[in-house]
Amino acid sequence: MKPSSVILWVVIVGAMTSGLFQLKYAVQSSEDELARLNRELIATEEAVQVLHAEWSYLNRPDRIAVLAARYLDLEPMTPRQIGSLDMMALPVIQESQP
């Protein structure tokens, strides 16, 4: 074997080894990242769950009724207040004579 080819092989092996190490560490840090994200995901999901429950709790009809009575100038609808479009008297548009 010629010395040049030996050097070539040594360089190739060295490059591959360091490349492999780089890859291994990259994968390891990616895995750590994944685990961290998963933990974050779980924590966020738990938070979302709690917020959903709180939203439903705050939307209790009896609470809304009290708040509406206190802050809004609205009253419960009566049957009379519901209608359809064709019950409305529409303005008559007169066609102008040429």
Added chain:
Amino acid sequence: MTGNAQSSILFDGAISRALKVGRHRLVITGAIFLFSLLVVSVRLIDLTVIGDGFEPRFAAVADPTRNARLGRHDIVDRNGLLLATNLPTASVYADPKRMLNVDEAVAQLTAVLPGVGRAELAAKLKSKRRFVWIKRNLTPRQQAAVNRLGLPGVAFQSEARRVYPQGRLFSHVIGSVDIDSRGIAGVEQAFDESLRVGRDQPGETLRLSLDTRFQYVLRQELALGMARFKAAGAAGVILDANNGEVLAMVSLPDFDPNDPRDRTGIQQFNQVTLGAYEMGSTFKIFTAAMALDSGVVTLGGGYDASSPIPMGRFLIRDYKPKNRFLTVPEIFVYSSNIGAAKMALDVGADRQRAYLERFGLMRPSDIELPEVARPLTPDRWGELTTMTVGYGHGIAVSLMQVASATAAVVNSGVFYAPTLLSRDGLGGAIGRRVISARTSEQMRLMMRLNVADGTGRKAEVQGYRIGGKTGSADKPGKGGYQRRALLSSFAGAFPMDGPRYVVAVMFDEPQGIKETFNYATAGWNAAPTTGRIIARIGPMAGIIAVDDAGQEARGLLVKIADHAAGNGKEPGVAF
């Protein structure tokens, strides 16, 4: 190694053979290594270049762990509002063997954890077990307090706790779970299997047919009525008349599902589905429907109700006797027991039973709840039974059954099994015809007449065409019926020109008050309560009020007369 070199060195005998063996071994070893390397590189290429989507699988692991952790699916109402959910909490447990000073630990723990008994905890911690619960589902504040004690041998386990954000509003329907998240009542028990989260089952929320707004109105009005009429209990249900969906179901008194201690027998009892009651005159809806449908009498026909019917030691009499011949609509509107009894007798025991069977009144309701009453039906179905069943005595059914049978009577005659599941996207409901569309139309006219000008007058809401029937039954007690203990009910539907909702309301032992002139009958309590409920849910459902200034009431009589003369309009176009 060239041929030249080979020929220049010649060995003989043993040495040559040894070399040959060595060379063979080298070749074999080399081949094995080469093969192994080949396998490794093929696998490497497979993993890196070709790939088969392993990576996303790792990411997806997050979801099942979440489900396994939280343990139970959510329950939402038809509009997606959360009714039951699991929240993560911490529970504190101890390993007594690792504890240093049990007495001191007991003193410290009971100081920060209210509701933990001193003696009880000491007994637990002095036991030989390696794992004892100290308290489940701590609040974050309690967890911090226990953590601050820094006791060895005490640790936390993260658990999920079932929470019902709407509190008492849905007590009986939703039910509750025990400390280990197993359903023990209501929907939680009925759908326990599908609510429980399997290891590899994807999460699915249970969507019910209930509407929180309707439920709120129903509960509020029932509570109001119960307080006003000093009733022992109240119950109500709102059904979609055209597919059997239960929109609201309330039984009072109720309990707080978030507080496992807040439960006594009567509070846990779901009067809508688990209570079987003799409904009284409300049953005349079904008697009239079966009489008209089987053709034994027409709307123009009638019966002599001038004197009570003696039957053995009983006397079938009217609450407010008219003492004359009554037409079928009159029997219905005046709620004549004599007329209904004679009508039932004309239908006959066998046919009566067959119709009741079809209306779903002879077997437990199909509602998806574990608390379902088996109706109490007479063993022997003689003449007397036929007559008493005709006006709702001698047979006990649940309010749920009455509501779904009423829905079948008014919705043009199709029975739908009541359901708590949202029917959206399930391809609609499948019903079975129980009476003809024409009979249904005639029943709607009579029920409307009863509210426009009959015993149900107090249920009238200006603008809404409500129809229904009252019923006041004496509650059975020791040795016969009690005169003073009533069970008043109202089964109604609206709007009667195309029923969309059925509302059934019941009061247990309402009292007469000054405003009702001391009457405790259904016309004075169950009927007005139903009217108030409908006045509030109608606008929510976007039902348009009809303003005809009394025209309609007069028209009713004309239409009934039309039907009586046998030339009523085509079915399905009533009103």
